[in-house]
Amino acid sequence: MPMAAGGHAWIVTRYEDVRTALSDDRLSNDRRHANYPSPIPIPPVMRTNGSMLSMDPPKHTAFRKLVKAECTLQRVHGMEPRVQQLVDEYVDRFADGGGPKDLVLQFSMPLTLAVIGELLAIPGQDLGSLYDATRGMFDYARTPEQRRAAVDFLDTYFEEFVAAKYKTPGDDMVSRIIARNPDLSLTEMVHLTRLLLNGGHDSTASMISLGVLTLTQHPEHFAALREKPDTAEPVVEELLRYVNVTDLATARVAATDLVLGGSTISAGDGVYPSTAAANRDPAAFDSPEEFQPYRTGERKHLAFGFGRHLCLGADLARLELRLVYSALARRFPALRLAVPLEDVPVLDGGFVYRLAALPVTW
């Protein structure tokens, strides 16, 4: 298939083939490769293998171990009271003054940034400028100079942020990772904090907005969140399968010739194992085009990827989504779109499937 940014890539669509591809070490994540596929031109700052998302074994294996120790389920459970507090605070702000309001810019984005800011121990007063810069970096409505300025701002911010942690460690995630492996370079830590910020903020915010959009079209499931709180978990899992915001995050490039799903892929070919296609494969899910939170006995969705790069923030994202959808259902029982469904704008470009705005009222 031709890529918008030039070149061609294989698209893997069957559920079993996508799992196989994402577990195959012959498919590399190295973004420095000229054929690494992308739907959009990759900014030079991301054409590196400094970020763990772009690393291959054995370097990736060692690095992932360090980060994983910080992303345990136990640690995420420990964060629940504070995440609930933040959710309630941002729901209050959103309710203030009444609707209609834009759920993307006035709720999902600032809330998820505040949560990831908590994880990384970013000072609260810095969140506003980080919010502008993270939006600016992937906003294809901006000029290349404006996007470059946003990237430069983030580079400088995180270099100073991480350098301060080397000098004066605290009781926070970045300091603990440095303490466990003092040989990690400043650059590697800067890439990691930026990955956590982007991964944690953008994908979760998008899942909140697209999840709410889906729930406005299925009011019975939105009402159930209020009346039977234990429905939140299956609703979150089905939304992750159904919406699948990071379909373009799992690109690979073949390091050697290989056969996948009966097709011969040559060394150097770009490969897209499509988690969105896998999550709607009728061989894995009955009536995959339908939103059905109480599916039983079926395969697990691949929204967080699979294999060696499986999302390290999945437990935190699940916690946020569960608390957010439940809080919105309690606070705004009559939540609905403030514009016709076909007028809800989708944001083009970038790696995350996103809405430009979600006007809602209640």
Ligand code: HEM
């Ligand atoms: C709903 C929200 C999220 C979705 C859908 C999502 C999705 C993904 C996917 C598909 C990958 C795998 C990419 C690949 O195979 O190349 C990934 C990796 C990753 N995600 Fe997430 N993510 C979410 C939230 C988060 C959060 C909250 C964090 C941080 C706290 C996070 C941190 C990471 C990291 C560090 C990796 C790299 C893992 C590795 O390379 O070994 N993500 N994510």
